[in-house]
Amino acid sequence: MKEKILIVEDEFIVANDLKIMLQKADYQVIGIASSVVQARKLIEDKRPDWILLDIMLKGTLTGIDLAWELREMQLPFLYISANTNQTTLEAVKATHPYGFMVKPFRERDLIVMLDIAKYRFNEEKGTLSKQTIDTEIQEIDGIIGGSPLLKEVIEKIKIVAPAETSVLILGESGTGKERVAHSIHEHSKHKSKPIVVVNCAALPHSLIESELFGHEKGAFTGANSLRIGKFEQANDGTIFLDEIGELPLDSQVKLLRVLQEKEIQRLGGNKTIKINVRIVAATNRCLEKEVAEGRFRLDLYYRLNVFPIQLPTLKERKEDIEALANHFLRKYAASSRKNINGISPLALEQLTGYDWPGNIRELEHLIERHVLLAKTNEIEKFDLPSNPNPSVQHTGKMKSMEEMEKEHIMNALFLCDGKVSGSGGAAELLKMQPQTLYSKMKKLGIKQGYN
Structure with missing residues (x-):
């Protein structure tokens, strides 16, 4: 059964072009409305599945006014507009549309936008089929x-x-x-x-x-x-x-x-x-x-x-840690030509018990380092940060803010193998500009040679 679409657009040429595009893509266009009043009548009579909604319409009411009504009726909609000033876009955002297209656009863009909007709508409503997703370990x-x-x-x-x-x-x-x-x-x-x-x-x-x-x-x-x-x-x-x-x-x-x-x-x-x-x-x-x-x-x-x-954090997908760890083990054992073929149960328990602030990159660097250090054909134990509260030293004495900042930067540099700037660098991990980080390192006495 064809999905029904209502076009709410007061420029006839634009609306007619949209109608032709949609019909070619096997949608049923139930009508064209040039005002909110006309749109209300068509919605009541024909109950469309989707509404393509312009912002500026004939009459005193705008597409944004209609959008609030559509949210109440739980009817999904997408905006089509040439109006992209900041004030309008803020008002658009508040209505939570399933898409926003800026005129002019191509037929291909329209159809893709609709496909994506339908995916979002189904995902939001919890009707997205999970049967299409494999239940086994995947590698793509x-x-x-x-x-x-x-x-x-x-x-x-x-x-x-x-x-x-x-x-x-x-x-x-x-x-x-x-x-x-x-x-x-x-x-x-x-x-x-x-x-x-x-x-x-x-x-x-x-x-x-x-x-x-x-x-x-x-x-x-x-x-x-x-x-x-x-x-x-x-x-x-x-x-x-x-x-x-x-x-x-x-x-x-x-x-x-x-x-x-x-x-x-x-x-x-x-x-x-x-x-x-x-x-x-x-x-x-x-x-x-x-x-x-x-x-x-x-x-x-x-x-x-x-x-x-x-993308989820590694902490949110701990069931993947073993597969990832074994993947990195094979990768670095091969590149370093070392006969290492396993991780002990104790070591795996360490990995799954850690919170991974540096995510997959931190895990990869950890495995690479331990492959290089390994003296047997199995990694028996990992050297992981163990103090959950770095602001308190083992003596019970509080660290100064400067000490904490220096330790935090040093930890970031360690996770990034000493790289300061660029992709995968400590500046990226710490979410600061590279020049800011260089200045802090100099002030805190962190040697530039660490990079």
Whole structure:
């Protein structure tokens, strides 16, 4: 049975185009309403499954006013609008839509957005079938485990990878965001083309535009030759924007324009270059909080947050620890050419009893280190941090704030193998700018040579 859709749009040409697109995709369009009053009547008479809702409509009531009524009726809706000013977007966000599309858009974008909205709706209502998810340990592109939370991640990868839509990967440092991005790329139609990884936190602010969009020779002092930016390098492929929350606001505006127009212009150039790039972004920050505090643009958030994938912490999926530990054991035993083929029950108990603040990355580094140190063919015991309250020393004496800060930074450096900046570095783990961390290290007497 065809799903019924109501179009609420006061521009006839736009509404008619939407109707044609939807009918080609085998949806039943039950009507077109140009005002809230007309929409109410059609909803009462024909009870649609979905509503495509413009914001600015004929009459005194807006699409946002109707959205609140739809929430009361438990009718799912998506916004379609050309209005992306911050005040409007804040009002839109409060109504909790299942999607937001900025005009103009392509037929493919519309159908993918609807598919994703239906997935979200079913997931929210608890009707998403879990039968499609394997019950055994899975390994897809190095993503290992059999826990329910991980299976949901794998299922979402399978759903979104073939689509063209943007993906936002959310999760703490060390949870495997880049691996998920590579998996999405490998199962997409872009897999024969490159995936270009950009660590937004590591880009110098003065060079962000040049790094992302390139520059012409002579564009600025030191630009001695043409530079192809990351977006051009990723053309027809995927660009992975890691730690997107670190981009400054002026760079966010330029990125938003690229996402909307699907074109770039090199710094110092006047030629517009069309690009076809799949966007996958990631962050360990709460972008909604960043938006609320004025550090991240809401319109860019909506552009990126089409299909979010939340990665669980390792603490939340402890049933996967044994499989992960054995995977890393095989990997590092082979690379170091050591005959180590097991982890003792006591050592496994240690792993599952630990909270893993550094997540999978911390586990991997721990296994690598113990493989190198092992003198037998089995890891019998792990050397793990044991003091649950680092502010209190064994003597019962409280540490000073400076001592605690130094110890915290040293622990982060240890987890990151001494790496300070860049992907997988201590600055990323501590959620601070690299230059800030370097300054603190100098002040606290932490030797630069540790890096």
